[in-house]
Amino acid sequence: MMEIIRMVVVLSAITGLSGFVLSGLKVWTNPIIEEQVLMNVQGPALKQLFVDSTNDPIADRKTLPKPGSEGETIIVFPAMKDGKLQAVAMEASGKGYGGDVNVLVGFNVDKDNLLGISVTTHKETPGLGSRIQDPAFTKQFKGKDPAKATLKKDGGDIDAISGATFSSIGSADAVKQAAGWYTALKDTIKTTWQ
Amino acid sequence: MASLMQEFTKGLWKELPPFRLVLGLCPTLAVTNTANNGLGMGAAVIFVLALSNVIISLVRNIIPKKVRIACFIAIAASLVVAVEMLMQAFAYPLYEQLGIFVPLIVVNCIILGRAEAFAAKNGPMASLADGLGMGIGFTFSLTFLGAIRESFGAGTLFGVSLFGPGYEPFTFMVQAPGAFVCLGLILAGMNYLNIWQAKRKGVELDPNFDAGCSGCGACKAMDKLAAQKKLERLETAKG
């Protein structure tokens, strides 16, 4: 009996102690990890979108409430030049063929049109659906009015990639979602980075 | 002090893992497609191995015999989780590169093998020396294997081009088959060295020198079973 008690006590002491230490470590590393993930996953896409900005969009990012869903938030990345806000980008997702397609969508704040899009992560078939990353597809969104940035079958101006309809729909859905957020948050965004 | 030194240096050559002490083959094969990945994996293993050795040796007297493996696993797993978080925070690209082999450090037999064979029987200082030595030896081996595979397979070393743009990469080396063949040939080379050394000294070689994974009990148990089955077969054949 003594032995069983001792076993239980020792095992729970070890797991309890390690859980305590690890949660402390988690609290310490969490903000650093978030920053790292943004830098390595969204960083390259942001660089593609904001060609002539002078700020660090990751350091200047702001978390805003997600329009339409209570309690959730989205991260908005600003592009500034000479201290003036030029464009913002936010990440939205749509259902593709293999899973979620995450797209970073940039908006020009002066003209309220699309600055461009850049795919951050996706699970589409290599060589087929993965072509949503290619400039041939993404450049179609550049300078478009968000209302027109839908696929041709939905009355927009965007050509779907042949053989990758689901992936194209997923990307277009993501753009539509982001456009909805942008319209709702437009006024907040324009006053946030002054 | 001399004995501490001995515990430390044995991991560097005499019991160099995984070339002499065949332990932890999965990460050795999986992450050594570049020298850099080998080095990163090695660093993570040094951290876990040294700390787990010290902690286990400190608590070795209060751990009941029956649950000691469970305790060892719990300690090693906590350290691995710590390594995962630290790597994500400070070496994110490397963490992505190594993939599932970072969490799999916990089942790397080098950790449990050293805990069982050394840390559970020795003091914390000796265990630290043992863990550091073994870890550094492991890192050295992985970096060495990674350097060979990377330089042939991609024509680069630590990402620096070696042979100029005209080099046609021997991609076999960075893929799975290359990993197996390369490690096999290195182990054969180590064996050859052993045999040659023994001959020169005029000593009879330990007949079990090629028995392999001496650390985890799995192979020994399997060997025994295979031998037993063979014996049964022979007996039925005779009868």
Add this chain to the structure above:
Amino acid sequence: METFLLFISAIFVNNIVLAQYLGNCPYLGCSKEKGVAFGMGAAVIFVTIMATLFTYLIQAHVLVPFHLGYLQTIVFILVIAALVQFVEMFLKKMVPPLYKSLGIFLPLITTNCAVLGVAILVQRKEYDLVTSLLYAVAAAAGFLLALILMAGIRERFEVTRIPRSMRGVPIGLVMAGLMSLAFMAFKGMIA
């Protein structure tokens, strides 16, 4: 069709031992005799399925809701260790014949990285529960296949003259390399 492709891909193209480098220790250590290899493989199939099921449920219903995702490694390995212990006790009491053939392999499986590897892989690939279980079956079957093939070749080694320094693990690794090369040919089947 999808399921069939998943099976073929997990068994042949992305064979867990020969292409994903998991479970190499038992692959090289326990494949000296076909009977032993079969027993080990069968035990691994059994434990992998159970472990994938349990870890999947724990991840979905405990770790994710309580934001404890960072404890995945420690929870998974402890679940697997406990599961193996439990299965061993259960078989010993309830199904003695099965225990007789699989029992001795069970304690060795806790530290088999294929089991933990599959449990973590299905989480990283974000499969649903059914796909996860199918993947676990296929991956473990691939392990069994590699183990049995290797054991068949190993039995031949006994009557072959092998250079002394190549004996044991080195020749096993070179063989594994050749088998892995052969399995790479299956890549053409799915593309």
